[in-house]
Amino acid sequence: MPQLGQRVSGLCEEAVEQQAYITRFLLDYTAVPLRSQIFLRGMLPTRDAVRIVAGAADAVAPNTLVAYEIPLVDNDDEPISAPLALGWARTLVSSSPPYSDTSVMGMSLVRVDTSAVEPAPPVHTDQVLRVLRTLAWPVIETPPSPVLCGFLFTGQDSMRLYFAVEEAGVIAADVRLTGALTALLAALPTLVREEERWTADETDPHCVHTVDLTTW
Known part of the structure; x- marks a missing residue:
């Protein structure tokens, strides 16, 4: 197909x-x-x-x-x-x-x-x-930035998160579900904006760049 x-x-x-x-x-x-x-x-x-x-x-x-x-x-x-x-x-x-x-x-x-x-x-x-x-989880006036606008389970211990980043587009971050999750979640808004981390995934039309944080 x-x-x-x-x-x-x-x-x-x-x-x-x-x-x-x-x-x-x-x-x-x-x-x-x-x-x-x-x-x-x-x-x-x-x-x-x-x-x-x-x-x-x-x-x-x-x-x-x-x-x-x-x-x-x-x-x-x-x-x-x-x-x-x-x-x-x-x-x-x-x-x-x-x-x-x-x-x-x-x-x-x-x-x-x-x-x-x-x-x-x-x-x-x-x-x-x-x-x-x-x-x-009441509605808040100021949403988080960047906003989470999608996700996909990619393995038993991994998922791809889709963030809408202003002036860039949708950035997909690949993360693991184990490890230092508290630190990762706190750092995610900054990490997905770091252009040096951006790579391309031609198989995924839902984002313009991807960020591999599975080993972060």
Whole structure:
């Protein structure tokens, strides 16, 4: 299947905010299943859309994952809500993905016509998470900088984090999930801005540069 995707270079502030908002809202579903044994395995930022990556709880191999591309706005050009994106994702993973001759990063890519997909209604767990998230993690006026607008599990002990960096574009940082995590998380905003660390990854159209912090 052919590789697809226009590399994310410039930043649209509204799109980045929307991608970051949906990413934050769906983070819990890396541990809580979307449906049955299907979990969130990534959120990939792309132009005017988010790509929700789904698979089994420990799936990291591209051929075991499916990326569902959902537009950031509806047919009335209004921004979609994160609960609506969750509802669509849950419907989509409830059945076998439709055939697609398109791929991205080795994953099957399904472009979703949201007008033809009925979002699944919220379940009890969604409501519980919404209450607890709102109380424990209230909305703040000043978002973090750079903002996290996506992620992808790349191994059992590694993941790629996508940051929107002003005047640069989306920078992807590869990190390990063990080791000096406290120090790494504190340093990440600085490390992803250090141009001498930037390299190119032609296989990933969701970023303009990558930073390898797996040995940091």
